[in-house]
Amino acid sequence: MEASDVLQGGELPPVAHTYRTQELFLFSAATWNPHRVHYDESYAAGVEGHDSLLVQGPLQAVHMFQALSDALVEGARLTSVRYRHLAPLHAGQPVVVTGRLTDVDPDTRSATVEVRMEVSETGQQTTTGSAVVHLDDRAGTEGER
Template identity: 45%
Template sequence: MIDIAGWAPEPRETTEVVGAAPSEALAGMLDVEPPGEELPPLWHWLHFLERPAQRELGPDGHPREGRFLPPLPERRRMFAGGRFRIHEPLRAGDAVTRRTELASSAVKQGRSGEMLFVTVRHTFARDGAEIAVEEQDLVYRSGDTASRPERAAFQAPVVDAPWTLRATADPVMLFRFSALTYNAHRIHYDEAYATGVEGHAGLVVHGPLLAILCLELPRRAGLKVRELSFRARRPVYAGQPFVAAGSPDGTLSIHAPGDVTAMTATFA
């Protein structure tokens, strides 16, 4: 039984001068030109990073404890989605303050048992004025023995959409994105752990990377995104060809082999 009685973390504020180097590095990883001083939507994930000491990490590579990590035994974390509302873009060279707070938490029953759904809200301010608000939806469950992973499909999906971006994330790309986001979760680089302990069919492509690739579609079409929402539905694995698809009407999605819709998103 999941018990989070008394778990009520206080908000936290951190201030960072936004540097240009992380965006230049991500642009290189995506084989695109650097974006300039304005950060594209979601590229702020390369900033305000947590850098725990090695002794503070758990067996999965994530911190064992943290202000916004629920007190669950053998906790496993899944990135479920989120929302982002932009009043003004974050810009390189600006001093930006991020206020982080627990927005909501709820215990729900899933196919694999009880799960804790947590929403964390980040509010970004420049010179005391709010410029953006992000909400991240995270799912936690207590660890159990991994089931036998399903065999991953590798046939390229066929997608008909006004915008498409075809990609395959290999272990090198996953390593580079983990480095850029300081993400030490072993499902992204340790295949034996990902399959044998977590029950995946291979190395897992980061949910945030899939979301960023979705937003590349309107960005490359020259559209300004002011609001977006996305939901991670199924994992994509290293070596699987996938397609980011979208339309000017504001719909976006990630399609993986086996007729899998891995992520859905909307923007305005």
């Protein structure tokens, strides 16, 4: 197996999702995140001017790279990630995660995959990023699978 094979077809199949308020609460609780924009709608709207509760940036990042991890071939793993948030995402807005292979380094058995999350209806990107994926030394060798 080569590094170019880490993602079948070089594309991350689209993964759709809509964040519910319970999900925002659970993530804030699991990460001990007291920021009010994620659970206090009157604060989010009245003080910070958001349309609704704000989806945590790290939660979007986790989902982007989780979608990628789920699509990787056996023996491939994320070794670094990079991401930035481009626009607010609110609870209840349907989003889709997509990605594609953009670079391969045969010497290090690694590949770079760009990923993005965007609002399904408008195409507005909310979070974009990339990951470096490495193939384990034994991945794809005879008898390993």
